[in-house]
Amino acid sequence: MSASATVAEPLVHIRNFRMDFGTQTAVRDLSFDVFAGETFGFLGSNGSGKTTTLRALLGIYQPTAGTLHIAGKVFEPRDGARLGYLPEERGLYKKESVLDVMVYFGRLKGLGRAGATQWSRSYLERVDLADKADVRLDKLSGGQQQKIQLGVTIMNSPELLILDEPTQGFDPVNRRLLMDIIEEQKRAGATVIMVTHQMDEVERLCDRVILLKDGTAEAYGTVEEVQDLYGGTVVRVRCAGLLPASDLFDVARSDGDLADLAPRAGVDEAQILAELVRHGVQVRSFTTARTSLEEIFLRVYGTPSEPVGV
Amino acid sequence: MAQHNLSTVIGFEFLRVVTKKRFWLTSLAVPLALAVVFALVFLSNAATSETAQAQADTQLVVTYTDDSGLITDAVAAAFGGSEAPDPAAAIAAVKDGTVDAYFAYPADPSTQPIRVYGVDKGIFENGAYAAVATQMLVLAAQQEIDAPELAAVVQGDVTVTSETYRDGVVSGGLDGVIPPLLFLVVFYVSIILLGNQMLNSTLEEKENRVTEMILTTMNPTTLIVGKVLSLFMVGLVQMLTFAVPVVVGYLFFRSNLNLPDVDLSHLSFEPGAIVVGTLLLLGGFILFTGTLVAIGAMVPTAKEAGTFFAPLMIMIFVPFYVVSLIVSDPRSLIVQVFTYFPYTAPVTAMLRNSFGSLSALESGIVIVELFALGFVALRLAVYLFRYGSIAYSKRLSLRDTLRRSRA
Numbered sequence: 001m002s003a004s005a006t007v008a009e010p011l012v013h014i015r016n017f018r019m020d021f022g023t024q025t026a027v028r029d030l031s032f033d034v035f036a037g038e039t040f041g042f043l044g045s046n047g048s049g050k051t052t053t054l055r056a057l058l059g060i061y062q063p064t065a066g067t068l069h070i071a072g073k074v075f076e077p078r079d080g081a082r083l084g085y086l087p088e089e090r091g092l093y094k095k096e097s098v099l100d101v102m103v104y105f106g107r108l109k110g111l112g113r114a115g116a117t118q119w120s121r122s123y124l125e126r127v128d129l130a131d132k133a134d135v136r137l138d139k140l141s142g143g144q145q146q147k148i149q150l151g152v153t154i155m156n157s158p159e160l161l162i163l164d165e166p167t168q169g170f171d172p173v174n175r176r177l178l179m180d181i182i183e184e185q186k187r188a189g190a191t192v193i194m195v196t197h198q199m200d201e202v203e204r205l206c207d208r209v210i211l212l213k214d215g216t217a218e219a220y221g222t223v224e225e226v227q228d229l230y231g232g233t234v235v236r237v238r239c240a241g242l243l244p245a246s247d248l249f250d251v252a253r254s255d256g257d258l259a260d261l262a263p264r265a266g267v268d269e270a271q272i273l274a275e276l277v278r279h280g281v282q283v284r285s286f287t288t289a290r291t292s293l294e295e296i297f298l299r300v301y302g303t304p305s306e307p308v309g310v
Numbered sequence: 311m312a313q314h315n316l317s318t319v320i321g322f323e324f325l326r327v328v329t330k331k332r333f334w335l336t337s338l339a340v341p342l343a344l345a346v347v348f349a350l351v352f353l354s355n356a357a358t359s360e361t362a363q364a365q366a367d368t369q370l371v372v373t374y375t376d377d378s379g380l381i382t383d384a385v386a387a388a389f390g391g392s393e394a395p396d397p398a399a400a401i402a403a404v405k406d407g408t409v410d411a412y413f414a415y416p417a418d419p420s421t422q423p424i425r426v427y428g429v430d431k432g433i434f435e436n437g438a439y440a441a442v443a444t445q446m447l448v449l450a451a452q453q454e455i456d457a458p459e460l461a462a463v464v465q466g467d468v469t470v471t472s473e474t475y476r477d478g479v480v481s482g483g484l485d486g487v488i489p490p491l492l493f494l495v496v497f498y499v500s501i502i503l504l505g506n507q508m509l510n511s512t513l514e515e516k517e518n519r520v521t522e523m524i525l526t527t528m529n530p531t532t533l534i535v536g537k538v539l540s541l542f543m544v545g546l547v548q549m550l551t552f553a554v555p556v557v558v559g560y561l562f563f564r565s566n567l568n569l570p571d572v573d574l575s576h577l578s579f580e581p582g583a584i585v586v587g588t589l590l591l592l593g594g595f596i597l598f599t600g601t602l603v604a605i606g607a608m609v610p611t612a613k614e615a616g617t618f619f620a621p622l623m624i625m626i627f628v629p630f631y632v633v634s635l636i637v638s639d640p641r642s643l644i645v646q647v648f649t650y651f652p653y654t655a656p657v658t659a660m661l662r663n664s665f666g667s668l669s670a671l672e673s674g675i676v677i678v679e680l681f682a683l684g685f686v687a688l689r690l691a692v693y694l695f696r697y698g699s700i701a702y703s704k705r706l707s708l709r710d711t712l713r714r715s716r717a
């Protein structure tokens with residue numbers, strides 16, 4: 001029994017990770033932690049090094065430098081029974097039947113044949129593919145194959161769920177279904193690391209996020225912290241008439257009669273409203289909101305950045 | 311866990327091959343093709359007996375003893391034969407090479423075999439002894455009964471047992487060559503049938519992007535060993551598929567098909583050659599499997615793998631270009647090179663083992679070489695799969711992989 005207060009050990013611990021491919025540096029110097037039970041958004045533009053980081057974490061790549069630990073040690077395939085990994089490059093044995101493939105992976109992850117079969121059948125039922133159990137995988141549509149792959153990923157009730165762009169290829173209905181499934185896993189106690197380009201998904205699901213840029217962390221913290229870092233609140237107004245130029249705010253976005261105004265430092269919302277009224281703008285609605293992640297994303301990556309490494 | 315995974319992999323890989331219709335279609339195509347070949351051989355038999363006639367015409371110095379009283383001096387002389395005073399002396403003369411052959415005709419040639427003792431002149435020439443011995447009897451019988459039709463019947467029923475001598479010692483002759491040669495046949499059949507599957511065994515994971523799922527779920531060694539073992543089992547099933555129709559056909563339709571009545575008890579199984587043959591077969595199988603799996607792990611697509619496949623296949627056939635040298639002059643440089651070069655070694659060594667020209671030392675070296683390189687190739691295959699197959703569309707640089715795997 002230890003009486004001293006201990007800081008929770010992170011489930012995933014990455015320090016000074018660097019990854020070179022030949023002369024090209026994909027990840028420069030990356031450090032972050034993911035704690036048990038949280039849902040972590042792993043964000044960044046195309047080619048910023050997200051997939052590379054996940055692969056190095058799972059031992060698929062040998063990191064050039066740095067520490068990448070899961071539960072305090074380097075990942076080994078035998079720990080795979082507690083992991084659910086949905087790779088960016090999806091793929092299963094295409095010439096075998098859906099059920100055979102699911103049961104095979106279930107057994108490799110430590111389930112018994114009967115257990116794996118039973119789980120697979122009820123999952124297929126749930127995702128509306130019960131009639132496809134004995135069909136070859138390559139006879140399924142892309143989205144249907146994605147569902148099978150997601151099933152394989154979660155069938156061992158993983159403690160750590162790593163999803164690289166999980167919604168890629170899903171229609172809106174199935175995207176909703178997938179988000180529900182992820183939320184279920186989360187409620188069941190799984191820690192989730194999720195790469196996605198859908199900022200609304202992040203806002204809905206994630207506790208904390210990291211933004212990768214040029215192979216290193218651009219921002220890292222809770223969703224609110226990151227929002228505050230990039231201008232915090234915005235004022236969203238619906239109005240008629242021209243918006244005046246003012247040194248109280250910048251126009252972050254303007255679209256028809258809707259505009260997002262970013263207050264300058266030390267300015268509060270009431271001052272902005274007064275300023276608008278003073279200039280004769282007819283304000284129909286006036287709300288304050290945090291800067292959307294999408295806005296932040298555009299701001300961080302909107303300007304073309306120097307190519308990484310070289 | 312690893313044990314459990316291994317059996318899971320083997321079960322999955324084995325079942326998914328043998329439950330496919332295609333597998334059975336291709337497997338059954340081979341015995342069918344064999345049947346066609348047998349039929350052709352049967353039809354061209356007439357031509358072959360003419361060749362035997364030609365062999366019989368080559369002049370040999372032979373002696374004989376005749377318990378049947380059928381052979382006349384005139385007939386014997388026509389074949390260059392003279393009656394021997396007693397069998398023991400006649401055999402001794404064959405052993406020291408003063409005569410080519412000695413034939414012992416039994417009292418009743420239609421039920422008892424003619425025993426033939428000859429100087430070993432290589433397996434093709436040795437056939438002449440039996441031909442001459444038979445021919446002599448047939449001719450004598452024709453003169454005796456003056457009825458060619460009956461003589462033909464005699465000819466069909468005569469059996470001959472041969473024994474040849476090399477340096478005064480019994481050499482196995484054809485009967486001794488056949489059993490070790492069977493290993494060579496098994497080697498060819500298994501490599502030709504399974505080669506493509508070996509090559510493609512990890513390509514499927516790569517082409518279908520399954521590698522990441524696999525690498526985060528189990529040890530790649532387990533996967534590759536499991537795949538190799540399941541391939542081995544598939545091979546056994548396939549061999550059985552070939553063997554069953556042949557054996558059934560032989561046992562039940564022998565007389566209808568007019569197949570030769572091969573008496574298996576004549577085959578001499580020399581334990582040394584059998585053990586060496588088994589080890590050469592296993593070692594060669596492991597080396598080729600490891601190499602093919604490694605190539606598959608190195609290249610991104612089946613098409614690219616094909617460019618490596620052809621040279622390997624050529625290497626298992628190229629020893630046959632020098633087969634006469636392998637039989638007659640195993641000391642020659644080219645045979646030595648083929649014996650030790652790893653990819654020609656299995657076939658060359660198995661041939662030499664069959665003809666009894668592979669010394670214990672040579673077989674030891676080749677066997678160790680094959681097993682050692684086979685395991686190196688398998689380890690390399692695991693490494694290549696482990697660190698290379700994620701570069702899905704890139705051919706992997708071997709040096710790069712090794713450097714990374716050491717890191």
Ligand SMILES: Nc1ncnc2c1ncn2[C@@H]1O[C@H](COP(=O)(O)OP(=O)(O)OP(=O)(O)O)[C@@H](O)[C@H]1O
Pocket residue numbers: 021024025026044045046047048049050051052053088700701
């Ligand atoms: N196997 C590889 N060999 C060489 N370069 C690679 C390899 N894998 C990734 N890279 C490079 O590393 C960089 C990061 O790639 P990565 O796949 O990690 O990006 P990402 O953040 O996942 O992008 P996306 O959002 O498009 O999936 C890219 O510039 C890419 O070209």
Ligand SMILES: [Mg+2]
Pocket residue numbers: 050051052088164
């Ligand atoms: Mg990616």
